[in-house]
Amino acid sequence: MSKILVIGAGGQLGQCLKTVAERRGISDIIFPVEKEANILDADLLNKLLEREKPAFVINCAAYTAVDKAEDEVQLSKAVNETGAGYLAAACEANSVTLIHVSTDFVFEGNEVKLLKEEDEANPINVYGVTKLDGEKAVTAVLEKHFIIRTSWLYSEYANNFVKTMLKFGAERDELNIIADQVGTPTYAIDLANAIFDIIDSGNENYGIYHYSNEGVTSWFDFAKAIFDISRTNVNANPIPGSAYPTKAKRPAFSVMDKTKIKNTFGLTIPYWRDSLIECIHQLKG
Template sequence: MSKILVFGASGQLGSCLKKVAAERNISRMVFPEESSANILDLDSLKSLFEEVRPSHVINCAAYTAVDRAEDDVETARKVNKDGAANLASFCDAYGSVLVHISTDFVFKGDIPKLLSEDDLAEPVSVYGLTKLEGEQDIERLIKSFFIIRTSWLYSEFGNNFVKTMQRLGRERDVLNVIVDQVGTPTYAIDLAAAVLDIIESGSEAYGIYHFSNEGAVSWYDFAEAIFEISNIDVKLNPIPTSEYVTRAQRPPFSVMSKAKIKNVFGIKISHWKKSLEACIERLAETT
């Protein structure tokens, strides 16, 4: 049976792919250790592709430290651009379909409108720029690819906004959270399910797609929902971006249209709050 090879298997989305694959009894997925699946090590990649001969490759590996990337441009570019290009080249050579995870940070986000796959990508951070460069290399090097842009990823795995808010909400009496950046939270379990739906469809409708949960919300409103569902009592203050200065600039409005992925693959997408409730319920079961 043809194999699905996952890079970044130990990260948040990789862990969610493992969970969804187990629930669906998909046994053909290969989750190698990072030591043997370094997307910058051409010899390791050659050995892995020779051994697995994958029909599909899912790239969850990325440099995602948005603020650190501003001062570590070389590393961010190596991982997000060169690593993506390496995988595209190997997928092309071995006849594999590449499923690559990208980000809403490829957009400037200065206009409050739903962002489509055809809208101008104009990143305002090194992270967003290097992710866009990775997309462009994939498009240049291979025809059989799905690039899936997502946003505000969280889950019961890894470090993310939901788990950070729960921890801070229990430790502090007052929290300040940004109110003038608007986007859509994405439960990584839902994204993992969508990725596997696309692969299992056998579709050749290659290209760029957007996936997040439905709806739009500010970081402040997202935090308020986390505390409400988690039954955490903390005073929450809404603050503007200008009062919380970060090294990297963020797109102020990055709500993406999911019309294309829904129309092409028939994928049903949950509202962000419904998925947040499911995640927090699962988090409560593990504590």
């Protein structure tokens, strides 16, 4: 496999890429710490790529605190847009292919339909706006790019919905979970495997792709599945999003159509509940 460099290696997806690389026997891969690969330092990024000469860079660096982004607009913009642009420019200067991870939150999510890559993006929160602007910053300067939009990411690593529900479920008798926001959970280990499959394929059909696990669920049903699979005894109540107001608005329906990525790269994508079973098995050890 070609040499790979991962930016944002300390985050959830970065850690999953490390785990999957070990499982797959991928040795020609570098996971620099943040001070060696600060996405807000254009000169540092350029020198890093000049020195390491990777064929592929995977960008996992992102500002992902959706509600905090409403207050920390400049920081969110710096990481998700400016930093993405710096990295894309460094890739262009060094003839490197960039795999850039984006989000379903670029969509408004106000109608019940599978979202295709070419559908109009119209984000309804700061995080979504900055991630969409990051996509534009990449495409403006770099032809050799794969932008992968994903959704509801979770894993054994970092903070995420699965680990939060397991923690709250063990501490409380009752939980209220939003039932009118619908999407698809994505096991970050599956996404990591898909990224390596794309690199392995040698396919140069650059552009935007959608990747999540298969299936559709609400946050409430996702939580119920977590409790059922982990045998956590907690009373979960479905509530409307209006009963739990957050600083940032969320898409009501953000289920993505994955036909393009499956057909282009011959991917088989696991069903969300099967992957959730695997994740909880790993967490329970």
